[in-house]
Amino acid sequence: MDSKEIKQLIQNGEKIDVEFKESKNALTKDVFDTVCSFNNRNGGHILLGVNDKREIVGVSKDKVDKVIKEFTTAINNPQKMYPPLYLLPEVFDIDEKKVIYIRVPEGYQVCRHNGRIWDRSYEGDINITDHSELVYKLYARKQGSYFVIWKR
Numbered sequence: 001m002d003s004k005e006i007k008q009l010i011q012n013g014e015k016i017d018v019e020f021k022e023s024k025n026a027l028t029k030d031v032f033d034t035v036c037s038f039n040n041r042n043g044g045h046i047l048l049g050v051n052d053k054r055e056i057v058g059v060s061k062d063k064v065d066k067v068i069k070e071f072t073t074a075i076n077n078p079q080k081m082y083p084p085l086y087l088l089p090e091v092f093d094i095d096e097k098k099v100i101y102i103r104v105p106e107g108y109q110v111c112r113h114n115g116r117i118w119d120r121s122y123e124g125d126i127n128i129t130d131h132s133e134l135v136y137k138l139y140a141r142k143q144g145s146y147f148v149i150w151k152r
Contacts, residue, residue: 001101006092009045010054014123017044022051023100025060027070030125035075037118037125038104039085039111040138044120048089048100058097067100082112110135110142 009018017038021028031046038044048067049059059067068089075085090101110117116129119138128134 001090001103003092003094006047006094006099006101009047010050010056013054014052016120016122017042019044019046019123019125020050020052020054021046021048022057023048023059023067024057025063027067031071032074032081032113033116033118033125033127034120035085035087035102035104036081036111036113036116037120039107040118040142041106041120043106044104046102046104048102049098056095056097056099059100061098064091064098064100071102080114083107083109085111108142110138 010020012018014020019034019038021031021034023031027048031048034044034046038046049057051057068091071089072087075081075087078084085104085107087102087104092099092101116127117135117138118125119128119134120126128138
């Protein structure tokens with residue numbers, strides 16, 4: 001990934017596989033829901049320092065290291081994210097502002113954040129923990145199984 005590709009992601013806007021988080025001074029806590037949902041779906045791109053209007057607000061230069069450390073510590077904590085994930089955030093200077101790029105791969109197991117199961121739908125993260133049919137479909141997808149749901 002390079003700066004030109006980052007700008008293209010921003011220009012194209014949020015999608016099922018792209019999420020923007022402002023995170024100017026601190027890590028947005030719902031970023032972990034997004035990591036989990038991307039991992040449960042087809043993977044995706046997270047850009048910290050970009051708002052929902054596609055504006056590059058940047059992560060404060062003096063907060064970049066703190067944000068990255070907090071992020072990597074949390075995703076490697078099995079009490080917070082299960083299974084723990086090994087992701088490498090990258091920092092880009094775009095328009096003289098710091099943007100943190102995180103590529104989340106598709107996972108081979110069902111991912112949980114704080115014990116909750118998240119999935120991705122268009123531009124949003126959906127908590128499917130209490131929706132047994134959706135959880136069943138997710139497990140079947142991860143196992144490479146097909147399923148038939150009988151309705152009476």
